[in-house]
Amino acid sequence: xxxxxxxxxxxxxxxxxxxxxxxxxxxxxxxxxxxxxxxxxxxxxxxxxxxxxxxxxxxxxxxxxxxxxxxxxxxxxxxxxxxxxxxxxxxxxxxxxxxxxxxxxxxxxxxxxxxxxxxxxxxxxxxxxxxxxxxxxxxxxxxxxxxxxxxxxxxxxxxxxxxxxxxxxxxxxxxxxx
Numbered sequence: 207x208x209x210x211x212x213x214x215x216x217x218x219x220x221x222x223x224x225x226x227x228x229x230x231x232x233x234x235x236x237x238x239x240x241x242x243x244x245x246x247x248x249x250x251x252x253x254x255x256x257x258x259x260x261x262x263x264x265x266x267x268x269x270x271x272x273x274x275x276x277x278x279x280x281x282x283x284x285x286x287x288x289x290x291x292x293x294x295x296x297x298x299x300x301x302x303x304x305x306x307x308x309x310x311x312x313x314x315x316x317x318x319x320x321x322x323x324x325x326x327x328x329x330x331x332x333x334x335x336x337x338x339x340x341x342x343x344x345x346x347x348x349x350x351x352x353x354x355x356x357x358x359x360x361x362x363x364x365x366x367x368x369x370x371x372x373x374x375x376x377x378x379x380x381x382x383x384x
Contacts, residue, residue, distance in 0.1 A: 207221050208220070208221065208229065208230075208231055208237060211231075212231065212235065217233050218230065218231065218232055218233060218276050219231055220280075222257055222260060222261075224242070224253070224256075225242050226241075226242065227239060227240050227241040227242040227284075228240040228280055228284070230276070230280065232275075232276055232277075233276075238277070240277070240280050240281065240284060242284065242288075243284060243285070243288045243309070243313050245288055245291065245292070249292050250291050250292065251291065251292055251293060251294045252290075252291065252293065252294045252295065252299065253291050254296065255290060255296045255299060256287045256290050256291050256299075257287070259283075259286050259287045259289075259290040259299065259300065259301070260283045260284070260286065260287040261283070262286075263282055263283035263285075263286035263287070263301075263306070264276075264279045264280055264282065264283035266282075267279040267282040267283065281310070282306060282310075285301075285306045285307075285309040285310045285313075286301050286305075286306050286309075288309050288313075289301040289305050289306060289308075289309045
């Protein structure tokens with residue numbers, strides 16, 4: 207799949223693999239992996255929409271911080287989707303920036319305490335399965351705003367569908383009523 211994305215001219219591409227994380231390549235063509243965060247199975251309530259949140263979050267991260275590397279954007283998205291799978295329903299699972307930072311901090315704290323010294327084979331045992339999807343990234347010329355707003359923020363439309371568009375709008379809103 208990665209070779210196919212490269213052959214189609216995608217500068218950065220990847221395959222999301224649910225509980226197995228992300229397999230992706232950067233602008234140089236180097237293939238990389240990003241494991242899913244090891245969330246206890248009993249904390250996983252709903253994986254529906256986790257991919258949409260992931261895709262919306264990395265696009266939001268890129269647009270907000272274009273100087274950062276893709277590893278950073280994907281780590282941001284991983285935290286956003288980890289937040290989502292711990293909430294029942296799509297709207298309740300849309301994280302704010304504070305929610306994403308809290309997830310990143312929780313797992314950073316656990317890593318500091320030595321809790322995350324797990325081998326790759328342990329990742330799948332601690333998270334819920336989700337359908338694999340694939341994504342690609344071209345320069346943001348296809349992303350457009352059409353003047354619509356959600357929660358006071360412009361909605362950006364990009365290949366990825368309604369859920370991913372909602373995730374971008376939600377991620378761009380630092381606070382929202384719960």
